[in-house]
Amino acid sequence: MSDTPHLQPSGPGDDEPDLSEILRALTGGDLSANPELADALKQMGVDNLDPAMLQMVQAQVQAMMSGPSDGSFNVALATDAARKTVSAAGDSTVGSSTARDVEQVVQVANLWLDEVTDLQAPAAGARAWSRAEWVEQTMPVWRTLVEPVAVGVGTAIREAMKQQLGQLGDADLSAELGLPPGVDASALVGQMEPMVARMSSAMFGMQVGQAVGALAGELVTGTEVGLPLVEGNPVVVLPANVAAFAEGLGIEAGEVHLYLAVREAARARLFDEVAWLAPALLAAVQSYAGDISIDTERIEEALREADTSDPAAMQSALQGSLFTPEPSEAQQRAVQRIETTLALVEGWVDVVTERATSPHLPHAAALSEAVRRRRAAGGPAERVFSSLVGLELRPRRLRDAANLWSALEEAAGAQERDRAWEHPDFAPSGEDLDDPLAYVARRTAIDADEPARDEMDDALDQLLAQGRAEMDADGAASADDDNEDGGSGAGERKPE
Template sequence: MPDDIERSDSSGEPAGLPPEMQEALRRMTGGAELPPEVMEQLASMGLGQIPVAQFEGMLSQFQSMFAGPDEGPLSPTITTDVARKAVAAQGDPAMGERERQLAAEAGHVADLWLGEVTDLESPGLRGVAWSRSEWIEDTMAVWQTLVEPVAAGVTGAMTKAMTAQFADGGMEALSAMLPPGTNPAAAMAQVGPMLERAGGSMFSMQLGQGLAGLASEMLTGTEVSLPLTGDGVLALIPSNIASFAEGLEIDLEQVWLYLAVREAARLRLFAGVPWLAAQIRTAVQDYARDLAIDTEAIEDAMRGLDPSDPGAMQATLADKLFAPDPTPAQRAALARLETWLALVEGWVDVVTDRAAGRHLPQAGALGETMRRRRASGGPAEKTFAALVGLQLRPRRLRDAANLFAALEDKGGATLRDSAWGHPDLAPSAADLDDVLGYVERRAATPEPDDLDDALRELLGGDGG
């Protein structure tokens, strides 16, 4: 035992933790007594100086990391639970019949207006009003698929750091807790999977915090330009819409209808262009998979964590997870992701302006507000990027909107929407740099059906 650990306090009683903390530890170990050496080491770490209630909360948090089913590097159960508790603490009113009726009517009207300006088929939309927690629950399955590559990298780095810390500073305590003759190194091998689950749990908690932040700002189900909702579900989040509309000096009904049109446009695009959702998911996963994990910073953070302050653990790690300088592969993946997000929002912007502009007097002002909002990203999006590593910002939204508007000026809505006819026809980042060149090429390029007819004619007819 280290010489600097006192064996008794000023009263002459054996040193260690207060009786209440000792009892909490007994409950954690199923009633078993911890060796005096372990109790003294825990006391030397300063655990005896914190309130018992805080100590029990810390134990509960650590127990939750190891308990429950092993769901891999990302636990949707933990993520959903953390996110729901966070939005509930902020205030998350349940949706009533009035909100549901308003959402259903707005979705129906939006679908009709869009039918006037685009030939992309409606997927049979139904407007629904969601609370923040409902947005979290209904989009969790898609988030899990998108974020798992990040979770795998972060969990591996955190597991390595915790294993090294445990081996360096906890071997003596581990030896004291083991039966006589047990090899501590062999026991450490058994601890590895537990630490891996703890690392996954910690990242799942961070994702939960990030989603709670997004849920507090999202106005509609797919506002971040990702296909997050189920088929035909046009989700509006009334509590967030009310906060958004407060400083606009625009009638709330117009805001609802305008946002419903934007959401309906995204859903028509995802449904009418079957390959688009897969392209976006692939871009997100490629970006996530290429994220550079700052393993050294994580190890330093783990060594410096105060075990008496579990709340500081995630705050510390949130600033340490990702390398400050992206790798070339990550920069390339991020460029592809931002291009796809910009193309989606650019098309939505133009189509919404055509549909809502005919009916809503303030559609222009709302459109400019939404362009700024999406291009710059709100506080929650920035927090989400820091916690999870995913940047969901369509930086070139205006360039994309100009491109689709130019296509429409050249050949009407048909040419505008034909850009989605095939992945090879869709604009690239280079096309956003040369909008007029792309428009001229698209106007001169036959549609795929026309190409097939020309090929058949060249080959001598259907039988050639």
């Protein structure tokens, strides 16, 4: 019979043993009996069996081990990590007076937009959010975007660990895992797979949470990344981040708030009114992420160099470039769709915002240039997506898109500019960005083929209609006369 104590789960339905039971089993309740373990635990900050500290450590371990066993995205851990990130950087609840100020700013922004576009404001209204609130509200969409990558990374990690362990003999495997003699190492490896999957889910969740938390500290509005991250499409403003953006611009803070609110309100109208747009953007990102190729050699190298018993060390080793440098053909097509659609969205927002703010804000052009420089420098969204899904989320052809929308508006008016969003088949493509004037000519070709009508055309139509009606009436009368003449002798023979 083995002398190893039987470790009980920490509670009903829990898969992991109680941490205090593990420590007591290893030390017999006395750390002095095992100096090496005592020194290791002391370095970790666990130099005694204080119940409160054990409870905290156990809660952290259980949080990591409570993720899905298929290696997919641990959204709870990601949300917690993101909240801790924004808390460490400084975050405060938005007060009621600030919320009212944002509502008034958005109301003015919508009044200005009503003058330049027929797209209606969403019914969701305005929101003033703290960074933590933005994290909570957008995490469901982040989950759908990055989960395909999380599954791929988890599978790659499990396969890499299995391959490394499979190359060891039974004795080497037991030594690698630090197992006592007589323990079946191969059976233990099989039992470790769910734990490895949960660790992978936890590590990726931590990485997502840290990235989204950093993003929450920089975004000035809810959908500045160009993606529909907020359900219901409210006009979301992050007042603390707007104030930080306004510093150093030399422009009055109220004017900066108004300009950014107009941009966000325009984007919210577009996502809310154009039913196909948001699903198309999200589907393109998911398509790219779903076809991503994990660099298994890079992961194997990281696992060889990292301490597999230290989740923090493994997470640090696995951060960075996890993806193969060459995208597949499907990914290249997805990237083209994403970049084109993002450029069209942001280009339309630029044009509409310029039309709405120029008559009212003296520094509208300077603010537009500040936003443009912020985007060109590689904004926070680009860094986040590059680390999570290997995708640079940048509308590279923004100026081409803005020129296209301006040309269409000049040729056919603001209504025709906005009508181009009615169906994806009508919206401009990447080829149209190469030649905006050809797209404008094609969009206005039908109207150009039909000459403008005037009063003479209407009078002529009435005369023609009246003539057709008279001809129909005469034809009907002639038919009646023929029936009367031939009806009396029908079927009768004249007597010979």
